[in-house]
Amino acid sequence: MRLDSRGLPLTTSSAEAAGHLERAIESFNYWRVDVMDHLGAALAADPDFPFAHAFKGLFLVGGRSAKYADIIAESLNAAKAGIADVCPRERSYIEALEAAAAGRLMDAAQKYEAVLGEHPTDLLGHRFVQQEYFWMGHADNMRDVVERAAPAFEDDTPDYSLYLACRAFSNEEALNYQAAERFGRKALELDPGDPWAAHAMAHVLVMQGRVDEGVTLIEGLKDNWAGKNQIVHHLWWHLCLFLLERGEHERILEHYDAWIRNPESPLVQAVPDAYIDIQNCAALLLRLELRGVEVGPRWDAIADVAEGRIDDHASPFTDPHVAMILAAAGREERAQAVVASMLADAEGDEGPLGVAIRRAAAPCAQASIAHRRGEHDAVVTTLMAARHDFPHMGGSHAQRDIFYQMLVDSCLKSGRDGELATLIQEIKQIGFAQVEGRTLYSQAAERAN
Numbered sequence: 001m002r003l004d005s006r007g008l009p010l011t012t013s014s015a016e017a018a019g020h021l022e023r024a025i026e027s028f029n030y031w032r033v034d035v036m037d038h039l040g041a042a043l044a045a046d047p048d049f050p051f052a053h054a055f056k057g058l059f060l061v062g063g064r065s066a067k068y069a070d071i072i073a074e075s076l077n078a079a080k081a082g083i084a085d086v087c088p089r090e091r092s093y094i095e096a097l098e099a100a101a102a103g104r105l106m107d108a109a110q111k112y113e114a115v116l117g118e119h120p121t122d123l124l125g126h127r128f129v130q131q132e133y134f135w136m137g138h139a140d141n142m143r144d145v146v147e148r149a150a151p152a153f154e155d156d157t158p159d160y161s162l163y164l165a166c167r168a169f170s171n172e173e174a175l176n177y178q179a180a181e182r183f184g185r186k187a188l189e190l191d192p193g194d195p196w197a198a199h200a201m202a203h204v205l206v207m208q209g210r211v212d213e214g215v216t217l218i219e220g221l222k223d224n225w226a227g228k229n230q231i232v233h234h235l236w237w238h239l240c241l242f243l244l245e246r247g248e249h250e251r252i253l254e255h256y257d258a259w260i261r262n263p264e265s266p267l268v269q270a271v272p273d274a275y276i277d278i279q280n281c282a283a284l285l286l287r288l289e290l291r292g293v294e295v296g297p298r299w300d301a302i303a304d305v306a307e308g309r310i311d312d313h314a315s316p317f318t319d320p321h322v323a324m325i326l327a328a329a330g331r332e333e334r335a336q337a338v339v340a341s342m343l344a345d346a347e348g349d350e351g352p353l354g355v356a357i358r359r360a361a362a363p364c365a366q367a368s369i370a371h372r373r374g375e376h377d378a379v380v381t382t383l384m385a386a387r388h389d390f391p392h393m394g395g396s397h398a399q400r401d402i403f404y405q406m407l408v409d410s411c412l413k414s415g416r417d418g419e420l421a422t423l424i425q426e427i428k429q430i431g432f433a434q435v436e437g438r439t440l441y442s443q444a445a446e447r448a449n
């Protein structure tokens with residue numbers, strides 16, 4: 001047993017392997033692209049390092065793709081081979097991997113909570129638990145787990161800025177905007193290159209309708225993100241949400257081509273079908289179209305990638321985006337295949353993935369196809385019935401808003417003024433300020449009055 005530089009125990013006889021693993025975890029926590037390089041070096045130095053295998057599996061669980069299932073299973077087996085010798089913290093991570101690999105995501109979250117009960121400053125635990133609660137739509141759990149750890153942190157605790165970024169985002173999703181902004185600004189003061197702190201702040205500002213501040217924030221931070229992973233694409237997506245409100249559509253298309261979906265970018269080339277990229281692309285292109293903007297061949301380009309996820313339901317929130325893309329590209333049969341595959345996959349699954357698909361993601365996918373066909377009554381009927389279940393599929397308030405925008409658009413086009421009044425009220429209750437002043441919603445608010 002050895003202790004890493006943060007005092008956390010590691011079970012390996014190789015100091016070299018322990019050093020590489022620590023760098024891999026640090027890269028993960030700091031949103032860098034080189035996690036697998038360090039992890040590969042750790043496993044080369046100690047091929048039997050249980051925690052390194054567990055971390056590899058958990059890292060790939062975070063990739064939210066069925067294509068990683070075999071490597072995840074191998075990592076789990078390798079980690080379990082050494083479980084008898086590991087310390088309780090490492091055992092909890094291995095058990096979390098076992099739960100996550102089986103789709104028991106709430107059980108995985110409980111394992112991370114157990115780790116944080118013993119080691120409240122373990123940033124890896126904070127990142128993983130936030131990730132799982134976020135993609136299950138449990139904003140209050142996200143906030144509670146991070147707040148419980150607060151007394152353990154001092155200003156000079158290692159990774160304090162990372163903790164503040166997690167604290168900022170979880171408070172934002174729990175609608176505690178003032179606290180979120182305080183933690184987010186402090187995190188950025190300590191580390192202006194932290195993309196998660198920038199992200200938390202972008203969410204606060206978009207929820208509050210502080211459009212110009214949002215543009216200034218992201219434009220002021222964007223040069224600090226060299227070496228960071230796909231989160232950078234999502235931050236450019238957030239910039240575009242603010243630009244949408246200013247009507248700067250040409251600029252958005254330029255950012256889309258250069259920063260959100262640039263096939264020449266090394267990040268896109270490394271993982272062309274990253275789930276967050278698919279979400280960003282679909283949700284931005286549709287937002288543009290809902291505001292009358294022609295997006296040209298962009299749907300078709302991303303549809304070629306979306307085809308690869310038709311039978312991949314590791315990320316329920318991504319599924320309706322895949323259907324949206326395929327329908328928009330004129331590949332309706334393929335879009336329908338996504339829905340059929342989702343429902344088949346979810347059948348009999350009473351766990352969080354099955355529930356997310358049946359109650360939220362599948363209706364959103366069906367509505368996305370109907371919306372493309374101009375069947376607005378069908379969109380309204382489907383989404384009005386499903387909307388209170390949207391959080392089950394995870395994602396942020398700002399991300400899920402695309403399905404409210406689709407619903408409002410269909411209400412506008414099918415003359416459902418009664419529903420518009422309800423929806424405007426509801427969008428405010430979700431946590432959006434200045435709803436009447438926003439693009440698209442302003443029309444709805446006028447019609448609703």
Ligand SMILES: [Fe+2]
Pocket residue numbers: 199203234238396398
């Ligand atoms: Fe976001």
